[in-house]
Amino acid sequence: MSTPQSPLRVIAVGGAGSMGRWAVRTIARLGTASVLTVADIDLDRAERVVASVGGPTRALRLDATDPEQLRAAFAEHDVVVNTMGPFATFVRPVLQAALDSDCHYLDINDDWQPTIEAFDFDADARRRGLHVVVGLGGSPGVTNLCAAHAADRLDVVHELHTGWKLSGATIVDEPGFPAPAASAAVEHWLHQCAQPIRAWVDGAPGSVEPVEQVDLCFPGLGVVTAYTMGHPEPITLPKAYPGLRSSLNLQSGPAWLFDYLREVSARFAAGEIDLRTGAALLADPPAPADPGARSTLPIEWALAVGEKDGEPCRVAVYPRHFHPAKMGGNTGIPLAVGVELLRRGALRDTGVHAPETVMDPREFFDLLAPLTDAGLRDADDLLAVVEERA
Structure with missing residues (x-):
């Protein structure tokens, strides 16, 4: 292993994809x-990435469904970077192969189910002295660290919420890398x-329905409306708080889009349409x-609710600037920052972690x-920190 x-x-699994690039x-x-x-899996796209980036890059065709291929590919590396979805399918085998190959592992997993599964590998990662960081993209990732920054400004934290805006969750076409009409x-x-999603409810793990309306008092904005989603921050943040x-x-x-999302989701859940058909419907919604x-909410944000100096207090933290590539840059770049922190020896602990428990x-x-x-x-240029006493 490198010092x-x-x-x-470094090997990037799915490295020719929209976030991987x-x-x-x-x-x-x-x-x-x-x-x-x-x-x-697409060697031609991988070679085009290598041609555009240069430097230390090289291309490799890799079938992530083949454990032997994974271990053979990882054997000559120190770090596995995983941007390969769906994460419910690929987190466990890619992480297992990384540990078997004595490689550190970082990913952009944004599913709550495989996040829970990833913590099953904690003891093995610690025994091997390896760092595993799950969910280091935009949401989760940037949002987790905004949440930690907000929570650390309070003496007592009662609620810790994260969120993201649909307008930032789009893939920008690049020359030579067109985005599909309905992406993964x-x-x-x-x-x-x-389907019901895991969250933190009344001080314990609980389930909530997806796309439920939630009204929040957001510092600087007043009362805002958002909707429940199954990203894994509520799985990991209670470990830190x-x-x-x-x-x-x-x-x-927009409210109309969430009404439409509920309709399509209900049809998919009932088996009336398959996943691909539902995704195609959502990719081209009938706007009113x-x-x-x-x-008015930011593209990515965190809100901490609690007490400071004995008084009720709310703290919002969010980036004021984002990458022009939208979801590609806002997800792939934070992952790369995590790898650089690993290189610098700045990760706090070995084992399996979400960003908020392993990095400053x-x-x-x-x-x-x-x-x-x-x-x-x-950070002072990048982050808005808005505090309100109740």
């Missing part, structure tokens, strides 16, 4: 890797909105003539800021 400060040998580009830009393997991200969205009463992940956007008011928010956002916008210097 903490030396460049790492941005992770690869940023790892190369930061000088994190001496070897950077773009591993993908849309299929994931439908799947997570068609065990006294929490409530934690939800919430999505925001009057779409109504736009959500300030260090993370100091690195992320100039990668989001060239004019930004550090």
Whole structure:
């Protein structure tokens, strides 16, 4: 294994995909890797990524459904970066092969079910002295670390919520890498909105219905509306803040679109349509003539509710700037920052972690800021921190 400060040998599973490409580009830009393997089932796309990035990159055709191929590919690397969805299918086998190959592992998993499964590997990762970070993208990832930054400004934390805006969750076409009409991200969205989801309710794990309306008092904005979603922040944040009463992940956007989402999700849950058909319907929704008011919530955010100096207090933390590639950049770049923190020896502990229990928010956002916008210097430039006493 490489020493903490030396460049790492990194393999990116799904590295030619919409999020994987941005992770690869940023790892190369930061000088994190001496070897950077773009591993993908589509070798032609992987080779195009390598041609555009250069430096330490090389292409490899990899079938992530083949455990022997995974272990053979990982054997010559220090770190596995996983952007391969659906994560309910690929987290367990890719993580198992990474540990079997004595590789650290980081991913952008945004499903709550495989997040729970990933913690089954904690003892093995600790025994091997390996770092495993699950859910290091936009939501989860940036939102988790915003939540930690908000919670740390309170003396007591009662509620810790995270959220994201639909307008930021789109794939931007790139020359040579056209986005499909209905992407895997849309299929994931439908799947997570068609079944009860795990959250933190009344101080314990509980289930909530998807796409339920939730009204919040958001510092600086007043009362805002969002809708429940099955991202895994409510699974992991209570591990860092065990006294929490409530934690939800919430999505925001136009009300009419969530009404339509409920209709399509109900048809999918009832077996009237399959996943691909449902995703195609959601990718081209019938917008009304009057779409109504736009959500005022940020693209990614966290809200901590609790007490400070003996008084009720709310703290909102969110990035003020985002990458122009939208979901590709806002997901892949944070993952690359995590790999760079690993190279620097800045991860707090071995074993399986979500971002908030293994990395310092300030260090993370100091690195992320100039990668989001060239004019930004550090976390202070990037983050809005809004505090209100009740």
